[in-house]
Amino acid sequence: MLDLNDIAMFVQVVRSGSFAEAARRRGMPSNTVSRRIQQLEEQLGTRLLQRSTRKLTLTSAGQDFHERCVSAVDGLLEAGQELMSGSNEPSGLVRVAAPADFFDFFQMEWVSEFLAAHPRVRLDFVLSDTKADLITEQIDVAFRGGPLRDSGYVGRQIVDPGNVGMVASPAYIAARGAPRTLQDLASHDCVVSAQPGGHAVWRLVGPHGAEDVQVAGRFSGNTAQALRKAALAGLGIALLPPVMAALEVEAGTLVPVLPQYRPENFGLNVLYPSRRQLPLSVSAFIGLVIQKMNATDTAPE
CATH class of the missing domain: 1.10.10.10 (Winged helix-like DNA-binding domain superfamily/Winged helix DNA-binding domain)
Structure with missing residues (x-):
């Protein structure tokens, strides 16, 4: 035995x-x-x-x-x-893996609110655009954007993708005009995730379902923040995480491009190593993220 x-x-x-x-x-x-x-x-x-x-x-x-x-x-x-x-109160250390730009859209005030509500919980954030190894790095819960591919962990989408995706600066639109169709993107500068040759394929969902479009530009970067700053500088059209794009559109620093199209699989996913019961502290923090992020109707990449 x-x-x-x-x-x-x-x-x-x-x-x-x-x-x-x-x-x-x-x-x-x-x-x-x-x-x-x-x-x-x-x-x-x-x-x-x-x-x-x-x-x-x-x-x-x-x-x-x-x-x-x-x-x-x-x-x-x-x-x-x-x-x-003698208590069911959440307690202990929770190690959280999240994208490098997590706190660009997840307010630190929400973390403060959570810690005040759960005084026996400690949070340790591991922020990186590199996918964390939950076992090796002793991660309790990970938040990831984009397609949720089979990773050997338990995962589910907790926030649906938003509707804002492609954006550009008002100055870029004034100088180059706004594309009217996906095909028009071929004649525009687009800021893209780092790819050999400066080309990328964006998968978008529009009136005719999911469509792939090849785009190119003279600026590429490997983080959402780099792409956001390039778009703000007028270097081209960017496909940003919806929550990031929505904040800039609301502020008037970026404007929507082809708003009838939205990015596919830009929702927020949660992963954790165990297939069964989660510690109270982990489930409480997941609940906070679901509550706050769904309240924005958008999600990070």
């Missing part, structure tokens, strides 16, 4: 990233932790972790086993903590 303590130890090792760190957190020798994980692997008849001098890596079997048991372990620990504290 499997020892639940060994399974909990396995979850701790994955989260800690090493036997030594797991041992430190558990207050026991590192070789004891290593031996118990080895015993668990022998009982299961499969290797869960690949060891190297630099780091531990989950095998495919280890990944699947971790996904299936982590929520149960967390649930038991959370139940014990709630009994000991």
Whole structure:
């Protein structure tokens, strides 16, 4: 029969990233932790972790086993903590992975409001346009824009895409005119995500459904902020995350281009490692993001 303590130890090792760190957190020798994980692997008849001098890596079997048991372990620990504290109050550290420009559209005042409502919760944000490895980086929840491709994590769209997408500065439109059709974009400068040759394909949804259009320009960048600033400087038409575009349109610094078209799959998605129950602190923060972002009727890339 499997020892639940060994399974909990396995979850701790994955989260800690090493036997030594797991041992430190558990207050026991590192070789004891290593031996118990080895015993668990022998009982299961499969290797869960690949060891190297630099780091531990989950095998495919280890990944699947971790996904299936982590929520149960967390649930038991959370139940014990709630009994000991006599409270169902969210608590603990929540590590959040989000796009680099997350706080350009998610107000810091909302974070302050959340922390005031949940005084036992701490938030640690990991902001990057690089997709985070939730297991390796010990991420509790990740927010991502764009198409939600199969990543091995649990994911769902929590905010629908908005209707504002293509924008340009008033000065650019005054100088070059406004395109009337998607085909007209071929004769315009567009600021695009970095691509070899300066070309990109935008997938848009309009009166005739989804359409692809190839665009090009003399400026490209690898972040939404770079594209926004290029559009503000009059360097061309940009396809921005809807919430970012909507804020600039509202301020009058950018104007909509071909407003009958909207970007496809620019909604906000949430991902988390476990397939089952989320910690109260994580579910509470996801709830805050859903509430605030849906109130804007827009979503980030």
